[in-house]
Amino acid sequence: MKRSALAGVVTLFVLTAGCQSKTKQYSLRGQVLAKNEAANELTVKHEDIPGFMPAMTMPYKVRNSAAVHEVQPGDLIAADLITANQGKDYWLEDIRILDESGRKTAKPAVTRHALQVGESVPDLQLVNQDGKHFSLSDFKGKAVLVTFIYTRCPMPAFCPRLSSQFSKIHEALAKTPGDYEKTHLLTISFDPKYDTPSVLRKYGLAYLDNHAEGFSHWDFASADPAEMRKIADAFGLEYFEEDSQISHSMDIVLIAPGGIVARYWATEWTTAELEEALRQAAKAAPSHTSTGRLGVKR
Amino acid sequence: MVCMLGALCWMFAGCGGTQHGQELFDLHCADCHSEANPDLKKQPPKLEGLFRSKTLPSGAPATDQQLRKTIVEGLGTMPAFDRRLSENDVNDLIQYLHTLK
Numbered sequence A: 001m002k003r004s005a006l007a008g009v010v011t012l013f014v015l016t017a018g019c020q021s022k023t024k025q026y027s028l029r030g031q032v033l034a035k036n037e038a039a040n041e042l043t044v045k046h047e048d049i050p051g052f053m054p055a056m057t058m059p060y061k062v063r064n065s066a067a068v069h070e071v072q073p074g075d076l077i078a079a080d081l082i083t084a085n086q087g088k089d090y091w092l093e094d095i096r097i098l099d100e101s102g103r104k105t106a107k108p109a110v111t112r113h114a115l116q117v118g119e120s121v122p123d124l125q126l127v128n129q130d131g132k133h134f135s136l137s138d139f140k141g142k143a144v145l146v147t148f149i150y151t152r153c154p155m156p157a158f159c160p161r162l163s164s165q166f167s168k169i170h171e172a173l174a175k176t177p178g179d180y181e182k183t184h185l186l187t188i189s190f191d192p193k194y195d196t197p198s199v200l201r202k203y204g205l206a207y208l209d210n211h212a213e214g215f216s217h218w219d220f221a222s223a224d225p226a227e228m229r230k231i232a233d234a235f236g237l238e239y240f241e242e243d244s245q246i247s248h249s250m251d252i253v254l255i256a257p258g259g260i261v262a263r264y265w266a267t268e269w270t271t272a273e274l275e276e277a278l279r280q281a282a283k284a285a286p287s288h289t290s291t292g293r294l295g296v297k298r
Numbered sequence B: 001m002v003c004m005l006g007a008l009c010w011m012f013a014g015c016g017g018t019q020h021g022q023e024l025f026d027l028h029c030a031d032c033h034s035e036a037n038p039d040l041k042k043q044p045p046k047l048e049g050l051f052r053s054k055t056l057p058s059g060a061p062a063t064d065q066q067l068r069k070t071i072v073e074g075l076g077t078m079p080a081f082d083r084r085l086s087e088n089d090v091n092d093l094i095q096y097l098h099t100l101k
Helices: A002-020 A065-070 A159-174 A197-207 A212-216 A225-235 A271-282 B002-012 B017-033 B064-073 B087-099
Strands: A023-036 A041-046 A056-062 A076-084 A089-099 A125-128 A133-135 A143-149 A183-189 A218-222 A239-242 A245-248 A252-255 A261-265
Touching: A023 A056, A041 A089, A056 A065, A056 A239, A056 A245, A065 A089, A125 A197, A125 A225, A143 A159, A143 A225, A143 A271, A159 A183, A159 A197, A159 A271, A183 A271, A197 A212, A197 A218, A212 A218, A252 A271, A261 A271, B017 B087, B064 B087
Parallel strands: A056 A089, A143 A183, A183 A218
Antiparallel strands: A023 A041, A023 A076, A041 A056, A076 A089, A125 A133, A125 A218, A143 A252, A239 A245, A252 A261
């Protein structure tokens, strides 16, 4: 008991110390579902990480590439999850394999980013915050920045961060009309059951400071579940629902004015970098672009 | 030691909803409501002393019913916790929020 009490005190001390330093350390325990050695990344289905996030499945960067090589999909692992920069940066360290017996039954690693850079965006159907149907290919003539969220996502480093970043980009572009009319933002929810057009409208207005006219430059859309799967597959987005929450990867796609995939971001980006890439891509757009979306059926 | 007692308490579920409410708060709320996060479009309000005021940060009356609505449906950029927290979870969370001075 004395020893445990001491351990408790030490834990408290570590937690307190962690609050004051720039990085925090958490214990992660879970099963590896996929790995990407080129990116030094493991996709882990993990248990609750008290103080950081509930149980979910998501990709993690690993600082030690040898560990990524050693670990196989299906393995049960324990690791230290280090976060820095208020949870924006996070990675795994000190990976311990607890059980290798799951290796044979593990699903093969998921291939991400089905559409290659340079390929045309397919004619996938979406419904926006006004209930209007449109197609991904309707935006030809504009540079489009696309990301994926679900409105109930509670983790500030994930969907709320993506929407906040898009909001900043939207505001910045609004100050340069030339770029504003040659660009478009598209936030796609992979939770069509909950994120109906009216839910998306409410969500969008919160990020548009209640300026509904902003929807002409930034659509919040979803698709029926089968179509949403096709959209996710097209862009390598991974998501699945479990225990009333949705585990998902974070992906941003830049579509050039010709309707071709120009660039992906999957783990690291800054708002400034996204804004600059979107502005650069828009330079290829025809300068006579009229206001409003090209070809979108209103 | 406090930690240990807390854990024991939690294991035997003897401390009622407040303890559970705190667990839920740490897991679902603290990330946004306890420390400033420059990444977020709007800084979520701190929740200490929530019930000392007659109104919630939104200006709505500081009642359990109003708080429940905010938690379940979301408000502005705050996500809805609908289908994520059970009715009992929300009750425990509200009970815990009452203890935040």
